[in-house]
């Protein structure tokens with residue numbers, strides 16, 4: 001009996017040892033397999049995977065048992081990670097850092113893909129015809145522009161707004177809303193640049209940025225840039241031939257005015273009407289300069305009445321530009337600002 005029990009215990013002991021060895025073998029086998037198949041990339045550092053330096057967009061990290069912790073080129077079958085597209089602001093920052101190219105600006109300026117090409121480089125009137133374009137600079141202004149829009153609607157007149165939304169502070173969503181109202185009500189919007197800098201102090205790249213930054217803002221407000229957003233009025237009426245040539249190259253005509261209301265002097269309605277009358281030329285077209293931020297209630301009905309009683313028709317600056325397609329609308333006489341040099 002004792003022999004039988006001893007034999008039985010030995011068998012049990014051997015079985016337990018065998019099972020333990022078997023389990024250990026399986027564990028070891030699993031670990032080996034796991035290590036062999038381990039995917040190593042730039043994020044799997046450790047004893048099995050060697051770290052890589054920072055790889056550029058054309059290479060990937062090859063690290064681990066079969067790699068040396070180095071960047072290797074992608075194979076044609078491998079998918080490269082998507083690169084994050086640069087924002088317009090990033091592009092602009094890079095462009096601003098380039099050397100100013102006053103002498104040879106053209107190769108660095110991006111042409112816009114506009115529907116209409118620039119046929120008229122510069123205009124300060126709309127030809128020899130009884131038309132008048134009312135223009136408002138520096139808006140949208142949160143307080144005054146809605147009043148202007150309301151009065152234009154009641155007078156049933158379309159005007160042109162040379163917008164410069166960041167001339168006081170960063171543009172607001174309210175200004176975006178006002179811009180949409182302008183367009184929805186059939187008014188013409190054109191460029192007065194984003195920041196309202198004196199363009200003669202900027203190099204060609206900075207000037208391009210002023211135009212494209214405003215284009216981007218308008219696009220963000222409206223969903224897209226209107227095709228007829230192609231007239232630039234330089235802030236302060238300050239420009240030169242380089243400003244005109246860069247603007248033209250980007251698809252803009254450059255417009256000034258031939259009637260300055262001098263509303264910015266804020267001397268009241270009578271002063272504005274006197275300024276209009278002294279510069280008005282019967283039988284000529286008029287481009288009237290006004291400003292959103294100094295507009296006073298009900299001035300418009302008097303200004304509009306001045307032109308209606310003299311047989312004028314109201315047009316926008318886009319219509320003015322069209323009238324100038326086959327005519328020269330650059331007048332060098334006094335009172336017609338233009339950029340001579």
Ligand SMILES: [Zn+2]
Pocket residue numbers: 137138164192196235236
């Ligand atoms: Zn201005």
